[in-house]
Amino acid sequence: MIPLLPIGFVVVEFDYVLSGYLTDIYATHAASATVAMCFLRAVLSGVFPLFGRQMFEGLGANNATFILAGLATMFCGVAELFRRHGKATRHRSRVAEENGEDPTVMHG
Numbered sequence: 558m559i560p561l562l563p564i565g566f567v568v569v570e571f572d573y574v575l576s577g578y579l580t581d582i583y584a585t586h587a588a589s590a591t592v593a594m595c596f597l598r599a600v601l602s603g604v605f606p607l608f609g610r611q612m613f614e615g616l617g618a619n620n621a622t623f624i625l626a627g628l629a630t631m632f633c634g635v636a637e638l639f640r641r642h643g644k645a646t647r648h649r650s651r652v653a654e655e656n657g658e659d660p661t662v663m664h665g
Contacts, residue, residue: 566631572598574636582647 576591583590613621 563626563629564634567632571632571635574639578639578643 579590580587
């Protein structure tokens, strides 16, 4: 059970960081931007139990947990990617231009 803690952390952290990022970029259109993320999270949460048991039985507990921990570790870098490349991404945002906002300034 202990190795699953990083996965739980990543699910919460990834969702939190991405929600904030989408809200900052799309400001007045934030609801439309985050609905796709929420839908995808719900679908993945519903689908994982369908193959999770087979993955653990087929690969063994150690290998399956190693794969999930590797994915969790990779997703921990999302916040750093947003920190490094977020300004350039916001600068290219058509929505920020249409709203007459300075796309390099984060809302919040």
